[in-house]
Amino acid sequence: MMALLLDGLIVLALVSLAVQAISGRSLFRGIIHFVVFGLTMALAWARIGAPDLAMAEAAIGAGLTGALMMVAYRRLVAQGDNHSPRAPAQKSRLAIPIAVGSGLLVGVIGLGALLADNPPGEAGLIVLETLPEYGLGNAITGVLLLFRGLDTLLEIAVLLTALLAARALAGTGDSSATARTQHPETPLVGALLAVVIPLTILVAVHLLRAGTHETGGAFQAGAVLAAAGVLLVLSGRVSRTDTAGPLVRLGILAGLSAFILIGLMPLLYGEALLTLPGMWSIYLIETAMMVSIAAALILLFADAGGLKRDRRG
Amino acid sequence: MTAEALSLIVFLPLLAACVIVAAPGLSALSVRLGLIPLPLLLLAPTLEVLDQGTYRMALAGHNSPLGIEWALDPLSLLMLWLNTGITILVSLHASYGFPPASEAGRRFWPLWLILFASMNALVLSADLFNLYVTLELVTLAAIGLITVEGKPLALRAGMRYLLLALLASLLYLLGVGLLYGQTGTLDLYLIAERIEISWLPVTALSLMIVGLLIKSAIFPLHAWLPAAHGNAPGPVSAILSAVVVKVSVYMIWRLWFWTAADWDLEAVALLLGLLGGAAILYGSLAALVQVRLKMIIAYSTVAQLGYLLLVFPLAGNLAFKAAVYQMLSHGLAKAAMFLAAANILHAIGTDRLRRLAGIDQRMPLDVFALALAGVSIMGLPPSGGFLAKWLFLEAAWEQQAWGWLVLVAFGGLLAAAYLFRVLAVVCLHPRRRLGQRSRRRSPTPASWAALLLAIGAILAGFFSAPVLDLITAGLPPGLGSR
Structure with a gap:
């Protein structure tokens, strides 16, 4: 029960952080949300038992990418006469169709994952069998x-x-x-x-x-x-x-x-x-x-x- | 021998790129060492394929599904030769625009060599995820090369290309993930054996194909191509149009005719064919109204790529031969055109059409190369382009597909229209400025590189038998009988 609650919380946080990251008026807020998104994503990886990915996500996805974005942001500030750079005010007309399309895709992939049962002779299983030979x-x-x-x-x-x-x-x-x-x-x-x-x-x-x-x-x-x-x-x-x-x-x-x-x-x-x-x-x-x-x-x-x-x- | 040769075909250019970055003083030498041995290295695999048909090689000794395999069949061999031949001739041209010892050359050549190596790795790979990695490398190196001169137009085009290419990669990767979930393997031949056809693999295949259509700039997903190919440095435009966009079409063919060979996808095939037809019409019409030579050539690429999709609705022995031959001859002709255009741009300082009146007297070699390559693009005999289009017509005739027949014929007419528009200005314009000396002359070898490629496109019409035999030997399973 607790575990399910935690997972639900993470999913909720991911979606809202993603929306915040791309829809905020201020670029700076967008970057911050993106970094937090990366950290939450790392949590999600850890929850589904992929600690390697979690670490890579935290270090690269959140840490270094965030740092790169901040450098780019500072450049923009330096060029733009001290006005804080803003994301374009009007939203693209394509925003909603793209969001719906992506949502459908996620649905399809989730369904696919639910339907898939581990096929025989799966590469991943062979890896686990072969691994001990190499120490x-x-x-x-x-x-x-x-x-x-x-x-x-x-x-x-x-x-x-x-x-x-x-x-x-x-x-x-x-x-x-x-x-x-x-x-x-x-x-x-x-x-x-x-x-x-x-x-x-x-x-x-x-x-x-x-x-x-x-x-x-x-x-x-x-x-x-x-x-x-x-x-x-x-x-x-x-x-x-x-x-x-x-x-x-x-x-x-x-x-x-x-x-x-x-x-x-x-x-x-x-x-x-x-x-x-x-x-x-x-x-x-x-x-x-x-x-x-x-x-x-x-x-x-x-x-x-x-x-x-x-x-x- | 073959295993060693194939390994070096991929890793020698990569090592040469490393040496240039590590020791810029050695750049001229390492460029040569990274490119010139390649045709020799290709001999052993060629003999192997002629002798045995297909050669498979398990990297690190691990067969699929555990490891990655390389598979060399006649189609991938032809792609290797296309890439090697065109890259070496274009490199001859590029060694004048970007001398290896110069500052510009030190930026250009590592990316160039990486692009070359990654395309070789791509056509060898039989593994869907490995194909993804190679395709990413191809795209990234191509974008680096588009923007290598730092011109604002090229930067904007490169940025647009990057964003669309990332979207394309993600779509492809999603499809790969779905197929792995179904079959537990990434080997594209093994998937064909293991898969049970249902809506899920079809979704996966569609995602992958849409991604690849973006990368190969098929109408209506072509938006990035004209700006990128029209504003990149000359040799880069040449390789982009001649080979880079083709490798993703090659991947679509692989998926369609090998992995999804037994799937019943007639409606999708028709849709792809219609996209190809739309590309031919739209690209040609857009080329007719451009005012810059390089943009005309770039839109011509959009049109000529459309032919490569006609193989889906016309699926059969003849259509497949036609499509592969179109890929080869268009590669040669388009590389020649972009190189000639680069020489003209270099000499005149602009490639606006109305400024080109009378350049045939000042730059006869380049104009001749442009015209010869044009003959092949229009599909006039005797040329590789003619043969390809003739095979398409024959395929359509045989299947009584009159719509496609008319389309191919009309596409040739449109190509003639936009190319004669160029040649008419160049050779027949009343404002020909006689005897005017050009300010800067391109070095003769740069013009010869363009001319050699154009001659290659023409010769492809004469010496077609061995190539066509090779294509026949490598027909996808199921197509040979039809």
Whole structure:
């Protein structure tokens, strides 16, 4: 009974937050609602027993996307003569038909899910049966790296492509408004960072290591690490540059190139493409992906080609 | 050999893209290394397909449904050759507009190589979710390339494309989820075996097809295409029109003729055919009233894509051959036209039609390429376009589908109308400015790239036998007999 009540509450909150996020007059309120929506969504994932998704949703869907939106919002404010940017006043005539159509779709999918009974020979069940052979405890890591590695490899390529596309646009707009806060040096900032940054890194590494056996993995770890980077950028400890130094370039590319090179290796000794040659390769690829995900997200946030340490004493 | 070759066909360009980002100093070398070996690498798979028919490869050694499989059949082999051939010739052109060692080149080439690799991965994949990931990569790289010069019109077009493409991806993904729920597998051939036909899989298929129709800019979901293709840099327009929109049509064919081969969907087939017909009429008429050369070519793409949907109502051996041949020859011809238009734009500084009077004397190579490619688009003999349209007419004749027959013939006339409108201004306009020197000349190899592609489109009319044999060998199950 309690559980049902909780679920109902979450669903209700999701719908109303979604409506608030897109129908509010003020863009700022919309962003805030979107972030809260993301957090509630994370709760929903956790409720249906998908903790990995819940963490990814909280870190990326709510956290970093929200941060990106706030940066974009600040740019708009900077351009718009101090008027707070507003969503367009009149609603599109298509709004209601689209809402009805989407509602119908959700209905159809829900019905489909209710009707579906687990078909025999389902891929997901085979994953669970095969997993112990590889000494992995986390089915998601198994799917991401062992069974459907190509998907993951291409996802990392998607992230790199997004970064490259964003960088190609840099310089077309006004990039003088940086992501930094205006007055970073309140005395507490340094003390806070000294505690938060090491802890964040610790959490990221833990998530990465835990990924082979329980909830966690490169995507969650990368997102958490990126959060540390965002803090450093916001507090002005790290500042943006237009071109990337060798270290940053390595960080961006580590995930994709490590995955490709290790994936091609089995061809040399006559095994199938992307067969991973042991646990070490899983750890190596996961670490490289974590670094790349974090680097790409930080650079996207800072709208920067590269980063450098800011030494201001 | 084939497994190694196919792996490199996807990963070599990706690695080259990584090297350019990591070490910009090596960009010229890595662009070459990422592209030039590709035709050689394609030889082994080609021999394999000619010999064995179909080649399947389980990635990481896991067969479907557990893992992802690549399936190389004659159709995907033809797509690989189309993508490779056109990308390499267009790259020749792009190496002048975006020199690899320059700042602009360092932005352009990684995205270009990723786009190339992802399209190769797409046509190889036999897995619905993997297809989704590759299609996302294709779209994202394409949008990056459209906006790579940062021109405001291109930015707006890219943004519109991005939003529509995201909607399309979500629709496709919903369909994939529904099919997985029904069958427990993502392999598009295995689904065909496992599925029990009911309203739910039909809904799933419809969602996926609508998403893919948006991505392939089929009327009335074409709204993003003319602006995006008309305002992108020249080589990007060429690859977008020639290959990028085709890969999503390829996916519709795969779903329709392989996964949903036994479903009884005549009404949907007719609807898709009508959309194709509307695309032919609307695209051609819109091309007739455009004032910029690149926009004419872009609307021509909207029209020519319509033919690819006629295969659904005319389903059969002949129509399928016609559609595949249309895909190949339109790819060559349209890439040639966009490259020629890019050269003209570069030399004159504008592509407004009324400013183009008399450029045939200043830029004979480019105008010749434009005219040759036009011959194929109009469907005049002897050209690849002619052969494709002839096969369509034959298919319609055989099935006594007179409506489609008239449509194909009329579409050719309309194409002739909008292309002769261009050629008339260029070659016959009374205000021909004789002897006027162009301010900037495009380098000759850039013009040759356009001309080679146009010649390819014409030659496709002469040397069609091996390609048609290959298409016949790869006919979808069930179509061969009809």
